[in-house]
Amino acid sequence: MDRIKRVVDPLKEKWSFQQRPEREWDRLWNHRQIRSFREKHPELDPDLARRSWLSLRQYAQERDHCETCPGLQRCPNLVKGHQPALQIQNHLLDLRMVPCHHKIAEDERKKVQQLIKSHHIPADILDATFVTMDFDEARATAIEAAINFCNQFGDGKPERGLYLYGPFGVGKSRIAAAMAHELVQYHVDSLMVYVPEFVREIKDSIRDGLVQDKLETLKTATVLILDDFGAENLTPWTRDEVIGAILQYRMAEKLPTVITSNLDLEELEIHLAHSDKGGTERTKAKRIMERILPFVDAYQVKGPNRR
Numbered sequence: 001m002d003r004i005k006r007v008v009d010p011l012k013e014k015w016s017f018q019q020r021p022e023r024e025w026d027r028l029w030n031h032r033q034i035r036s037f038r039e040k041h042p043e044l045d046p047d048l049a050r051r052s053w054l055s056l057r058q059y060a061q062e063r064d065h066c067e068t069c070p071g072l073q074r075c076p077n078l079v080k081g082h083q084p085a086l087q088i089q090n091h092l093l094d095l096r097m098v099p100c101h102h103k104i105a106e107d108e109r110k111k112v113q114q115l116i117k118s119h120h121i122p123a124d125i126l127d128a129t130f131v132t133m134d135f136d137e138a139r140a141t142a143i144e145a146a147i148n149f150c151n152q153f154g155d156g157k158p159e160r161g162l163y164l165y166g167p168f169g170v171g172k173s174r175i176a177a178a179m180a181h182e183l184v185q186y187h188v189d190s191l192m193v194y195v196p197e198f199v200r201e202i203k204d205s206i207r208d209g210l211v212q213d214k215l216e217t218l219k220t221a222t223v224l225i226l227d228d229f230g231a232e233n234l235t236p237w238t239r240d241e242v243i244g245a246i247l248q249y250r251m252a253e254k255l256p257t258v259i260t261s262n263l264d265l266e267e268l269e270i271h272l273a274h275s276d277k278g279g280t281e282r283t284k285a286k287r288i289m290e291r292i293l294p295f296v297d298a299y300q301v302k303g304p305n306r307r
Contacts, residue, residue: 025050031060037086044088052093059084059095072102081106117189120197121177121227128174129181138303139171145299146179149258153186161256163296165264169305172260176225179258183223191221196232202242215242219249223256230263230271239272240284247291257295265289265298 028034029046034056038044049056062077062084072081081103087094099107118126135143142164152158164172180190205211218224224246232238250257263271273285 025053028053028056028060033063034060034086041088044093049093052095055086055093055095059086066100069100069102072100072106075100075102117221118180118192120194120201121173121192125173125177126180126192128177130178133171133174133178136303139175139301142172142299142301143175145297146175147182149256150179150182150186153183153188157254158256159254161296162258163265163292163298164258164260164301165262165298166301166303167305168262169307170301170303171306172301173227175301176227176258176260180223180225188222190223190225191218192225192227193218194227195229199232199234199238199242202238211242215245218246219253221255223258224250225258225260227260228262229259230261230268234272234274235276236281236284239288244288244291247288251291251295257292259292259296264300265293268292 029038029049058078065076066083070076075081077083079097081099082097083100085096085098087096130143130147133143145162146164149158149162164175166172177192180192183190202211202214205214234243247257249255261268269285269289271285272288273280273282275281
């Protein structure tokens with residue numbers, strides 16, 4: 001009996017080994033995802049499909065991974081954030097990788113980050129969108145003007161920017177930030193700068209020799225948003241050589257600027273006329289206003305303090 005067993009068992013193992021590829025192929029060929037593909041492509045020749053055994057196995061495995069997706073960061077697929085797709089070319093199966101919905105969402109988020117740049121703007125302000133914004137009557141006109149400004153990029157570029165003014169906390173900055181998000185759909189970059197902090201920083205940059213680089217960034221943004229203009233501590237230098245230079249360039253290049261402020265335009269001119277040496281410099285203030293007034297439409301933002 002033992003002698004028979006010693007002879008028969010190796011034969012069984014040999015037979016089992018020989019049959020294993022056939023069993024594996026049957027399981028693969030009848031995998032739910034592959035069976036679904038076969039039903040859509042009855043022209044697929046099983047014998048030719050065998051030549052793409054490895055591609056089919058990868059397709060089945062990675063499709064199974066996608067059905068129990070652990071998230072983009074822990075994606076186990078060969079190409080992270082991608083799922084396999086089959087197609088027939090020259091009667092053979094071809095495997096290609098397409099981004100999954102998680103990868104598409106992540107790429108869109110990165111694209112938004114690249115288009116929306118900011119400087120010293122709080123994250124909760126930057127997250128504002130028109131979809132999540134309250135359209136109350138006190139702010140409706142300003143919000144409609146902001147949306148209209150963005151929509152003009154669908155046909156070219158608006159000729160005028162916006163000046164949004166009103167009391168502290170009524171939502172001027174959020175409207176401006178929502179504009180930055182809206183502009184993304186037109187593939188328009190924007191730069192939103194908190195002016196008081198920028199003015200402090202630009203003074204410190206004199207020692208580092210970085211003033212011109214920082215000014216160039218503000219000058220050339222497709223849409224520049226100057227947030228809380230009028231709240232900064234101006235000196236004649238920051239007024240004339242920084243703010244004035246930025247606005248002069250944008251005026252010459254016809255680049256629209258959006259400004260938010262607690263001051264109306266008359267109050268802004270008084271602010272710009274202030275001299276840290278005492279007295280006023282009305283002529284210099286008017287020169288700055290000439291780079292603002294003809295190039296913006298002013299809208300008052302009203303309502304309760306939302307902070």
